[in-house]
Amino acid sequence: DAKTTQPPSMDCAEGRAANLPCNHSTISGNEYVYWYRQIHSQGPQYIIHGLKNNETNEMASLIITEDRKSSTLILPHATLRDTAVYYCIAISSGTYKYIFGTGTRLKVLA
Amino acid sequence: DAGITQSPRHKVTETGTPVTLRCHQTENHRYMYWYRQDPGHGLRLIHYSYGVKDTDKGEVSDGYSVSRSKTEDFLLTLESATSSQTSVYFCAISEDRGTGYGYTFGSGTRLTVV
Numbered sequence: 001d002a003k004t005t006q007p008p009s010m011d012c013a014e015g016r017a018a019n020l021p022c023n024h025s026t027i028s029g030n031e032y033v034y035w036y037r038q039i040h041s042q043g044p045q046y047i048i049h050g051l052k053n054n055e056t057n058e059m060a061s062l063i064i065t066e067d068r069k070s071s072t073l074i075l076p077h078a079t080l081r082d083t084a085v086y087y088c089i090a091i092s093s094g095t096y097k098y099i100f101g102t103g104t105r106l107k108v109l110a
Numbered sequence: 111d112a113g114i115t116q117s118p119r120h121k122v123t124e125t126g127t128p129v130t131l132r133c134h135q136t137e138n139h140r141y142m143y144w145y146r147q148d149p150g151h152g153l154r155l156i157h158y159s160y161g162v163k164d165t166d167k168g169e170v171s172d173g174y175s176v177s178r179s180k181t182e183d184f185l186l187t188l189e190s191a192t193s194s195q196t197s198v199y200f201c202a203i204s205e206d207r208g209t210g211y212g213y214t215f216g217s218g219t220r221l222t223v224v
Contacts, residue, residue, distance in 0.1 A: 027149065034212060036213075040220065041198065041220075042215075042217060042218070043202070043215030043216050043217055043218055044153070044200070044213070044215050045201050045215070046212035046213060046214070049212060060116050087152075092186075095138065097155050097158075097169065098153070098213065100152040100153040101152050102150070102151075102155075103152065
């Protein structure tokens with residue numbers, strides 16, 4: 001599975017869009033990009049995933065570059081409850097092993 | 111988290127004693143996982159199960175064993191607890207092996223070995 005690189009921390013003003021980048025330059029053709037977040041000491045929560053196309057759900061949007069070497073998770077209107085650690089993971093179909101890394105600590109400021 | 115519960119939520123035990131953590135699911139998912147989370151290391155996979163009685167090792171399996179005798183229960187046992195096993199343990203479930211629907215995580219068990 002490809003290694004991912006994320007900035008260790010980011011701040012975002014409440015109500016603004018939070019754009020969280022992830023670099024996965026060694027990603028292969030069959031590897032998906034998944035995003036999870038972990039609020040305080042709770043278990044990680046699935047947000048969204050994608051392969052090639054951009055994806056959107058009720059929580060967020062995922063933008064994957066055409067070469068698939070990077071992606072951006074967008075929280076369109078960040079709230080204080082979005083303060084969490086966000087993990088970007090690249091995994092291949094059929095793998096059992098999520099490699100989480102240390103993620104990006106997003107702080108939403110009032 | 112809905113459909114997955116871990117017990118106990120907190121436990122303090124002494125070095126050298128056996129400890130069993132339980133993960134129970136009501137989703138009938140085939141795949142179950144145990145992770146540990148430590149500062150600076152993120153989440154690391156200990157063991158996983160791909161069916162009843164079917165288990166395999168993850169990246170940090172030394173000192174741990176698992177059992178799955180029923181679809182709904184996945185047990186993690188520390189045969190002889192050590193201080194290095196002080197951690198937060200998370201169980202996760204999934205319908206498939208990792209892609210598709212993602213994982214659902216439990217709320218965690220905070221284990222302290224003194």
